[in-house]
Amino acid sequence: MQTVFRRYVELDAPCLIAAEPLLDDPLGRARVGVTMWQGEGPNVTATVTLAPVLRSRSVKPLARIIPPPLRTPARSVA
Numbered sequence: 499m500q501t502v503f504r505r506y507v508e509l510d511a512p513c514l515i516a517a518e519p520l521l522d523d524p525l526g527r528a529r530v531g532v533t534m535w536q537g538e539g540p541n542v543t544a545t546v547t548l549a550p551v552l553r554s555r556s557v558k559p560l561a562r563i564i565p566p567p568l569r570t571p572a573r574s575v576a
Contacts, residue, residue, distance in 0.1 A: 501544040507536055523547055 507513050513536045520529040527547050534542040 499544055499546050501542065503542055504539070505537075505541040507534055507541050511536055513541075520545065 513534055516533045516535065518531050520531050523529055527550065530546045530548065532542075532544045532546060533540050
């Protein structure tokens with residue numbers, strides 16, 4: 499991560515955080531630009547390089563972990 503601090507971000511004032519995709523780095527890793535705006539201009543800018551995510555065989559999809567909702571039979575009105 500490469501970061502540039504221009505000013506401190508104050509905790510008692512609103513701060514807008516914006517993220518935008520950038521071009522991949524020379525190794526093909528995805529990158530994201532992050533900017534923190536407060537007051538009159540950007541206080542912090544950063545380029546975040548994302549590591550590839552490897553899927554583990556021990557991780558099960560959520561569809562298998564969370565049971566489907568119970569269905570109640572429709573009631574007829576007489």
